[in-house]
Amino acid sequence: MNLYSAVSKSPHRSGTCGPNYLQRLLRLDSPGTQTILSGPESKAMTHYLRSQHDVIIVGVGTAVADNPALNCRIEGVGLKGQPRPLIIDPSGRWEVESEKGLAECVRLAEEGVGKGPWVFTSLAAPKRNQKWSQALDKVGGAYISIPSSDIDGKKDLDWSKILEKLAQLGMSSVMIEGGGSVINTLLQEKYLHLIDSVMITIAPVWLGQGGVVISPPRRADASGQAIPAARLHQTKWQQFGDDVVMCGRIKQ
Template identity: 30%
Template sequence: MSDIVFPKVTLKLATSMDGRIATRSGHSQWITGAESRTRVHELRAQHDVVLVGSGTALADDPMLTVRLDPEPTKQPIRMVVDSSLRTPMTHKLVTTAREYRTILVSGLHMEEEDEIPFVAEGVEVWSLAIAPAGGVSIRALLARCAEEGIESIFLEGGGKLAASFLKANMVDHIEWFRAPIVIGGDGIACLASLEIESLNEVSAWERIRLEVLGEDVWESFSKKL
């Protein structure tokens, strides 16, 4: 895989001031305001893929399309990392798969018969290697994306998948939308554990944008080389 040019990955965060994406009960709509949400749709339109984890897909039943006026001529591919194929057949991502290209990324441990119902509805299923720590291998996923000609990915969550990409050092940019609210430590964090023991292990980022959107703040970061 050393010669493969991986797609560029942008991580989107939409949080409270204290980095929470939902209350302890899971309530999250809407943390950020309408202007921030419009910017998110504009960013989606600039990427080949919009990617989420299975937890986000289960909790939010999202469409993951670009909703702007006018609608873009080409929608990004919708992709869910769902190693055990937990996405319900009734979810929008499945029921609209013939209209918008949709990919579920499962683990190699899944049986072909588990994929058949999704394929019958027009969903593509990629069976990829599982990482030693569990979950789909990030490098295997990016390698498959590269083979498919995918050059850019907009990663919208959740916290576990975002942490996996960061631990694999596979995030190039961060777009962080922050609302002027505080949820507290019992809220749901935007990132799962990165297992960092020392400040010498942290990744360094350069802020390249600071913009006020209504009551929110939008910051863009690029990874320092």
């Protein structure tokens, strides 16, 4: 699922679940294993969407497991058509550089075919690795500290503060690709108002047990009656090859 957001005081936020996130959906029992789900048509749509957003966001779990490129692969878009990669990494555990070399999105930025990634960490994150900081600086990326909030007893970055910071940095649109932890957090009641639009790609595939699950906490109304965690309206459907893409807005 892709979540989309626009920045006025805060950026336009879109979220997607499918072509880009689901095609790299991880099996929990074999981290790093990629399962191809979506077809080339919806994948091409994903890269077009990337070219239309200022920022593309993934969580640290996806960044560590997948080492994603987080760029637009449409020929001719140039550096101007590339989104800024943003990794949500509260504790600062994403490796900018390892024994295998630079992280893929950093390598692409070094080659001039992508923008340097920003890494949002918490104010309480451990002292930053100086070598990693220098590698980010070299490609126009940066570590940026964001205030945390307590979510279910766990310290996590506050998404309101994340979007405020992006607006301050001049970003006007955000594409949130995943992973599961990021999407589940944003679909909680306290953050639903931050999401401008949602895009879900449905591929004709059953992944089987062990996959990443998008399942935000249940909600209840004033009488205690269970209600949907989130609901879309103004929905539109479009077929891309064997896949079907649904777009909609969160019903507040």
